[in-house]
Amino acid sequence: MSTIYLIRHGQASFGTGNYDQLSDTGREQARLLGSYFAGLGERIDRIYSGSLQRQRDTAQLIAAALGDPPPIAIEPAFDEYDSDAILQAFARSLTPEELAEAEWPGLHTDRRKFQLFLERAARAWVEARIEAEEMIPWRGFHARVTTAVANIMRSEGRSKTLLISTSGGVIGTLVAQVLGLSNHAGLELNWAIHNASITRLIYSVERVSLSMFNGLPHLDRAPLRHLITYR
Template sequence: MAELILIRHAQASFGAADYDVLSERGHRQSAALGLALKAHGTTPAAVFRGEMRRHRETLDGVTGTLGVTAEPAILPGLNEFDFRAVLTARYGEEGPPGLHDDRKTHFRNLRETVLMWQRDEIDGVPERFGDFQARVLGAVDTMTASGADSVMAVSSGGPIALVVATLLETPLKKMIELQLQMKNCAVTRIVFTPTRRFLHTFNETPHIDAETTAEYLTYS
């Protein structure tokens, strides 16, 4: 069987004006993940990423220490949904309480809003949930049809959680619960044949051990 390795981006800049930039810790996380994957003998034959800056910076860090020089293919289907726009459509331009300074409140509001978005209860969103679903699963189709027996891709929590929920045939409301569990630089592995796909692992962190937990274990 072939393998698809999905990597959630490293720590971005929660609370900053531009979230789509890796923190200094995020750069260290991605480099550490590349070293861990190299130690496990990972040798991807094809590499993909989304269009976002945090995807590019994470992939650069991983491949730099992993030793992969292949030019990545860019798939818009791997992009995160625009959570700020979805929140704005529900709450207005000021956004919900805690957007910039209270993680617990922010993620509670995000969870509630995503469930409403999935049920198509929010007007004015730039992307309907059904369209998000179609583009993400289309990106998976493209990657698994690439002909490579080992494929690696950097994406975000939302798309990866959607893929996992789809493979497990869970209710789609489980997507946001999976997303909020996902660690930065976490690895999800899918094994596949031309006709079937199976979830192999979810949310693994080969770059984190007892000594590096304080440095590398982050969620946003």
């Protein structure tokens, strides 16, 4: 059997000029996650990361905590979907009255309102009710992610322990695929995934199984629970 740890990146910089960078909290989350893996004493053969800065920095902070850092391979297939493109396409589908009610576009400083608008937009994306030249269709995103993981499982071979630093949309999509759930279920899983959380897949030639979802063994204790975040 082989293992893949799917890691959601540490907290990014919501409400700033560059979302795609780890916040101070995000960097601490990633460092603690690296220390957790180091303490397990489990050999990690390779780390894969999406190409986004927050994903790469998370991978590097985890690797730095390991005694014998494994190589890091950048795989853009594990990039998150482009939420800005989805939000813009969804906004264009609404009436002026609906936009005013949603308070679009002034949502990037209000986490709750932003999340609610993003959930509406993402549902429209999954249901193919919106489209735009700059936006990958849901079916394309799903195929990109699932094909990349299948290729890694095939190429890495047996008895390997791998880590993938990625994002919530990718993790939700993969978990739904493994469990045979609907696309909408994968989307709902996405909203529940914490920053720097662990989702573990066990695989062999015959099957892929989920053995942990959204775990926070490195943060879920009294002195560190203030570091548990969603966005």
